[in-house]
Amino acid sequence: xxxxxxxxxxxxxxxxxxxxxxxxxxxxxxxxxxxxxxxxxxxxxxxxxxxxxxxxxxxxxxxxxxxxxxxxxxxxxxxxxxxxxxxxxxxxxxxxxxxxxxxxxxxxxxxxxxxxxxxxxxxxxxxxxxxxxxxxxxxxxxxxxxxxxxxxxxxxxxxxxxxxxxxxxxxxxxxxxxxxxxxxxxxxxxxxxxxxxxxxxxxxxxxxxxxxxxxxxxxxxxxxxxxxxxxxxxxxxxxxxxxxxxxxxxxxxxxxxxxxxxxxxxxxxxxxxxxxxxxxxxxxxxxxxxxxxxxxxxxxxxxxxxxxxxxxxxxxxxxxxxxxxxxxxxx
Numbered sequence: 001x002x003x004x005x006x007x008x009x010x011x012x013x014x015x016x017x018x019x020x021x022x023x024x025x026x027x028x029x030x031x032x033x034x035x036x037x038x039x040x041x042x043x044x045x046x047x048x049x050x051x052x053x054x055x056x057x058x059x060x061x062x063x064x065x066x067x068x069x070x071x072x073x074x075x076x077x078x079x080x081x082x083x084x085x086x087x088x089x090x091x092x093x094x095x096x097x098x099x100x101x102x103x104x105x106x107x108x109x110x111x112x113x114x115x116x117x118x119x120x121x122x123x124x125x126x127x128x129x130x131x132x133x134x135x136x137x138x139x140x141x142x143x144x145x146x147x148x149x150x151x152x153x154x155x156x157x158x159x160x161x162x163x164x165x166x167x168x169x170x171x172x173x174x175x176x177x178x179x180x181x182x183x184x185x186x187x188x189x190x191x192x193x194x195x196x197x198x199x200x201x202x203x204x205x206x207x208x209x210x211x212x213x214x215x216x217x218x219x220x221x222x223x224x225x226x227x228x229x230x231x232x233x234x235x236x237x238x239x240x241x242x243x244x245x246x247x248x249x250x251x252x253x254x255x256x257x258x259x260x261x262x263x264x265x266x267x268x269x270x271x272x273x274x275x276x277x278x279x280x281x282x283x284x285x286x287x288x289x290x291x292x293x294x295x296x297x298x299x300x301x302x303x304x305x306x307x308x309x310x311x312x313x314x315x316x317x318x319x320x321x322x323x324x325x326x327x328x329x330x331x
Contacts, residue, residue, distance in 0.1 A: 013195070014123035014202035015298045021206020022291070032207050041200070043207045050201040051119055052172045057194040058126075058134045059176025060187045066132050073244060074136030077254050080239035081143055084232045085113030086152035098278065103220040104227075107268055107275050108282035110152045112224050112289040113232045115143055115261035116254045119205045120294055123198050124253040124301050130311040133250050138170045140254065149264050208259055209294060213287035220281075221288025228289045229255050229296055237304075249305040256293035261286050 006012035021042075024032055032043040040049075062070075093106030100106050118137050125133040142148070180187040214221060233255025240251030265282040269275045309315040 013127065013198045014120070015295075017199045017202035018206035018209075018294065021203040022209045022211055022295075023206075025207045025209060026211040042203055050197055050204055051122070054122060054126075054194050054197045054201060055137065055172040056176040057190045057197065058122075058131060059173035060180030060190045061131045062135050062173070062177045062180065064177070064181055066135070069132050070135040071139070073132060073246070073250065074139030076239060076244050077136060077236065077250060078140055078142055080236040080251070081116055081140075081232070081254050082114050082148050082152070084235040085110050085115075085149075088113055088227070088231065089152060098275070102223055103281065104224055104285060105275075105278040105282055107149075107265060107278050108224060108285045109227065110149050111261050111264045111268070111282060112228050112257045112286045114148050114152060115258040115264065116140055117205075117256035117258045117290070117294060119201055120256050120297060121250075121253045123201060124298060125250065126194060126198055128249050128253075128301060128305040128310040128312050133311075135173060136250070138173055143258075149268060205259075205294070209291050210287075211291060213284060214291050216284045217288030218284075221285045222292065224285040225257075225289040225292030225296075228257050229293050229300070233297070233300070247304070247308045247310055249301050249308070249310045252297065252300050252304050255300070256297050257286060257289040259290055262290060 006016050009015055021032075033039055089106040089110035092100050092104075092109055095101075096106075098106060100109065118141055121140060122134055122137045125137075176190065180190075214225075217224065233252050236254050237248040237251035240246045241248040262283060265275070265279045265286065269279045304310075306313050
């Protein structure tokens with residue numbers, strides 16, 4: 001009965017545990033912080049470990065010949081995500097000034113829209129995409145933090161590129177890829193394990209989200225979240241579809257805000273004190289975008305993948321589709 005319910009929910013293996021983690025962290029946070037194995041397994045403390053295992057297992061299924069396609073897809077999504085966030089933020093800043101519009105500063109817009117949630121993206125690609133889609137996640141990790149936000153604000157000289165953080169994101173997938181290419185039996189053993197890890201990733205991700213952030217963000221926080229999802233998502237989808245010649249499900253999967261983005265306004269203010277007065281408001285608005293995008297985007301991706309096709313949900317021949325269905329390509 002439980003599994004039947006989960007299967008009816010879009011990306012249920014990730015979304016249901018994620019929502020459960022949100023509820024526990026919001027109303028009973030102490031239950032996840034009793035220490036020991038429980039905290040390590042079911043709290044946000046375990047998210048990095050679970051994600052690392054996911055990347056390794058996925059890496060064992062990735063062939064070296066597929067790497068150009070990974071760079072092509074991931075690079076396009078990364079650039080599209082950065083461009084729409086930077087353009088929106090800069091336009092708002094030029095037209096309305098640093099304070100922005102509707103109480104949303106240009107800094108908040110750039111922070112929320114340019115940073116994507118890698119865990120949500122990966123889990124969705126496991127459900128709807130293929131191995132190449134999943135392998136794009138380390139490339140997208142470049143936007144997870146303050147660097148691109150500072151670049152968009154014209155302060156790139158004040159930031160240090162987190163080279164070792166990027167290397168650390170690549171090591172699990174590269175290790176898995178090497179072993180999988182050396183011995184196909186490694187792929188047969190570790191490949192299927194990624195499906196088992198997804199619920200733990202969802203729960204630990206949810207355990208770092210407080211639903212009260214939506215309330216604290218108020219109307220402006222909700223507007224910020226919807227902007228990230230629908231304005232940012234529509235642009236990334238368009239790039240994914242018209243430039244990448246893909247169905248667009250991956251583009252929508254990037255229309256989220258990373259949890260780390262909540263700390264970015266404070267980092268920006270440290271680099272440029274002129275933004276100090278906007279930090280507190282921007283922080284809760286970005287937090288609201290984190291929560292809303294993590295909960296809403298999976299439903300959008302589910303709809304898009306099933307309606308317009310994806311590797312896991314290919315379009316039927318009887319359905320109206322372009323002569324060449326990009327969802328069935330592997331490059």
